[in-house]
Amino acid sequence: MEVVVLFTMVIGLMLIGVPIAISLGLSSIIFLLALSDTSMASIAQTFFQAMAGHYTLLAIPFFILASSFMSTGGVARRIIRFSIALVGHLPGGLAIAGVFACMLFAALSGSSPATVVAIGSIVIVGMREVGYTKDFAAGVIAVAGTLGILIPPSVVLVIYAILTEQNIAKLFLAAFIPGLLAALGYMITIAIYVRIAKGQETVRERASMRERISAILAVWPVLIVFFLVVGGIYLGWFTPTEAAAIGAAGTGLIAYLNGGLTHVTLLKSILSTASSTAMIFLIVLGAGFYNAFLALSQVPQDISMLIVDAGFSPWLILTVILLLYLVFGCVMDSLSMILLTVPIFYPIISVLDFGLSPDETAIWFGILVLIVVEVGLITPPVGMNLFVINSMDRETPITQTYLAVMPFVLSDIIRTAILVIFPGITLFALRWF
Secondary structure, three states, rough: HHHHHHHHHHHHHHHHOOHHHHHHHHHHHHHHHOOOOOHHHHHHHHHHHHHHHHHHHHHHHHHHHHHHHHHHHHHHHHHHHHHHHHHHOOOOHHHHHHHHHHHHHHHHHOOOOHHHHHHHHHHHHHHHHHHOOOOHHHHHHHHHHHHOOOOOHHHHHHHHHHHOOHHHHHHHHHHHHHHHHHHHHHHHHHHHHHHHHHHHEEEOOOOOOHHHHHHHHHHHHHHHHHHHHHHHHOOOOOHHHHHHHHHHHHHHHHHHOOOOOOHHHHHHHHHHHHHHHHHHHHHHHHHHHHHHHHHHHHHHHHHHHHHHHOOHHHHHHHHHHHHHHHHHHHOOOOHHHHHHHHHHHHHEEEEEEEEOOOHHHHHHHHHHHHHHHHHHHOOOOOOOHHHHHHHHHHOOOOHHHHHHHHHHHHHHHHHHHHHOHHHHHHHHHHOOO
């Protein structure tokens, strides 16, 4: 009952506009002081351990800084030009190129909102000019931007790894194939849509070899940084934190050489990174107190034992948990869902038998959680990416954008079902390497 009251209190504070960090931290501290022998000294110790005990947290500011450099250095335009040269000739080519560009941008930024802003500010206008409706153009980028939460590296995946004490490099590796399947599903959805909805974009001519070579030459520094960061993590050359630092340095150099990184933009990028990092770290700190209370109460462990003793099917329990995430996604942002629910749901999943090793179960569950959290970014009424798109495109009512993303939500649900039924797809790359 105490945990239920705490959870309700946190949700209630968030609904009235209290920042999630304060909602989590203040509520948990009150419960720790009132319902246990916890002292202010131990609160201070928890404060220190939550921030100093995770070297991996350093990856977050580097990924945010890399995203900022990419936005200011003209990288997005080069990625879009490269994407159009590769897939622009396909039916729905510009929309598919937008998805492809989001996938590449997400692989270096690790952020959904940053991906939506950088790619959407250019592609949406272009899509309208070639015949797409306003709502579909906005919907495509809102959906493709969700790849930022799944395509490695991912800031949210870093948080999940810290909460569950899993290896981040292995999580990044496991997320790669589901991320590619997400992009492929969106492209297939676009191809079906343009065939059904006549009068959308006309098919472009295939780019000439010269145009493709020119696009590759324009984007090759970005591709090198991409392969260095992602490949370096997968091949064991760097830790995720080191790779994030290399990504920030590489994108910063590209932005400087392109003339987009000046004293003014550098200061702006650093201040923006500091602000975003402080917000995330404060949330992680609040989650540290929340987890401390859950550990003290032993409620997650008790629920796990209760479920095991009741004899429920592990697959039924997993399905219910994923459905709950879809519901939570309608009223909560992705980071809130991860921080509030993983400390409760993960102990339950960890004691269930899916025919996998404990580490494989944790990694597989983490990818599934990220996918359904990803869906929450585009579902009403609190779809973060939809609000970002709406702030960029005031002419399109957000209700129309809601309708435009529904076919893509169906694609996400089908992909989730496939990955639930066949865990080997998620774990294939992990087992191979």
